[in-house]
Amino acid sequence: MFRQIIVGLDGSLKAHEAARVGFDLARHYSGAVTLIHVTHIETSNMIVGAVSGCHANDMKMSMEEVEKEGQKILDDALSIAEDFAFTSVKTHMPHGTAAAEILRHAEQIDADLIITGRRGLNGIASLVLGSTTQQINHLAKCATLSVV
Secondary structure: OOOEEEEEOOOOHHHHHHHHHHHHHHHHOOOEEEEEOOEOHHHHHHHHHHHHOOOHHHHOOOHHHHHHHHHHHHHHHHHHHHHOOOOOEEEEOOEOOHHHHHHHHHHHOOOOEEEEEOOOOOHHHHHHHOOHHHHHHHHOOOEEEEEO
């Protein structure tokens, strides 16, 4: 039923829970998991500015820093896979808008399920850009699961 599962990650606790659910379902259905974190330098700078209380222009992250943080998010989720003794896992870190890139990759690998956390780190940006999970749930051509 769920042979190809994508888990969208943003580094939040909800995303970690989404990874746990993804690995559990994939193990149950003998499936594979693709962990995906989408880098978006503009959103990253907006979040850094909001969290630090500084204007976003004062604390700009370079693309290298954004990718380094993205790799840490993927590595954290890979450690969850190790806790499950789950080995059929891949990672993907494109640049762009999270919902669009996750949906694009889901079509490329013919995903059966996309799992995301319902409330992630992007709460501030979602006020402007819209919720990634809402967009995925609305536009996906496969099943979706929002972890609360």
